[in-house]
Amino acid sequence: MPEVGQELNELVVYDAASELAQAIQKAGDVNDTAKVAAVFRQAQPMKSAGRATC
Numbered sequence: 001m002p003e004v005g006q007e008l009n010e011l012v013v014y015d016a017a018s019e020l021a022q023a024i025q026k027a028g029d030v031n032d033t034a035k036v037a038a039v040f041r042q043a044q045p046m047k048s049a050g051r052a053t054c
Contacts, residue, residue: 019043 023040024030 020036020040023036023043026039027035029035
């Protein structure tokens with residue numbers, strides 16, 4: 001998710017969508033929103049796919 005003051009861009013949106021899809025998959029049921037939310041919270045913070053590391 002974006003850091004405070006970080007500009008929203010396509011990489012941030014992709015990261016968030018990817019993170020949500022992984023949480024749904026791990027939860028096992030897209031309709032069990034409480035379980036999806038719990039799995040989503042456990043995954044935080046997720047490293048950005050767009051962040052370069054040196």
